[in-house]
């Protein structure tokens with residue numbers, strides 16, 4: 282055949298029996314079938330074979346299987362980011378006329394979606410006190426389709442009484458979903474506690490290096506799997522195999538990264554407790570964190586993200602100066618990477634609580650803990666003088 286044809290339909294091929302420790306990056310939209318009879322467009326690729334790149338190449342499906350294995354899930358869907366995972370959960374359970382519950386401490390863009398897009402579609406998402414526990418029963422309505430939990434909460438770190446919420450939900454028909462990002466899907470066994478869906482921003486600890494965006498939605502059983510699949514397909518939540526490959530690599534070092542940041546975050550949290558300008562340290566493993574007893578009961582460890590508040594005697598402007606004085610701690614959102622980060626949250630909306638621009642969240646990275654405390658100490662001294 283003509284060389285031009287050979288470019289597209291070559292006879293030359295490498296051997297395909299290469300056995301690497303790394304998962305190959307399979308790129309591809311089109312899947313080639315052996316016969317017309319085999320053509321399919323089925324999202325259930327894990328069971329029924331590959332049909333289209335949209336539902337994941339083998340690289341994405343391997344990541345999905347690995348996350349499902351870690352979380353003890355029936356299946357995990359890999360999606361373009363944590364926020365896409367949140368959207369998938371809402372759209373799998375809620376239709377026009379549905380009611381859903383979301384804690385005040387939920388990830389900001391989750392609440393933003395609830396109040397924006399979902400309200401516009403006739404889905405009523407009601408915020409609740411993250412420490413409500415069994416009293417959530419009084420908020421559940423006949424049309425409550427979904428109860429979100431996030432434990433610990435974003436920024437304010439409340440740890441929820443998940444078993445109590447699951448029990449209340451099980452008496453109705455409401456599904457319970459948890460944003461399990463902080464615990465990296467490994468330090469909290471959400472399915473053992475009875476939740477239906479556990480989602481994560483893989484962007485954080487699984488990726489682990491601030492260089493990718495991915496999310497996962499892990500479902501407990503066949504019922505949830507069948508419910509999520511068509512929505513996942515209709516939303517077209519395709520992911521890049523290159524990002525999945527990076528996430529698979531991230532998994533290989535996640536245990537030692539988590540161990541390191543757990544130790545150093547605790548050391549820094551305890552050090553902060555002793556500083557005269559600091560009011561409270563909101564670290565789940567410390568009794569000063571609301572819901573600490575639930576962390577003790579339900580979690581097997583803590584990660585590297587926590588918050589603290591300055592005393593009322595420190596002005597919001599001084600807190601901002603503190604952030605700017607840090608040098609090793611970079612100023613940035615997102616977390617779970619190898620660099621330590623600090624950011625002040627000036628506008629936290631928690632009913633009955635005014636943090637007055639004095640709440641700072643830290644992400645502890647892999648730097649030496651002595652250098653990190655020295656950085657914090659220097660910045661504290663600068664604002665004191």
Ligand SMILES: *Cc1c(COP(=O)(O)O)cnc(C)c1O
Nearest residue numbers: 362363364388462482484494495
């Ligand atoms: C970052 C984050 C998300 C969103 O993840 P992206 O991948 O950035 O979209 C969701 N939930 C929590 C708790 C997060 O911290």
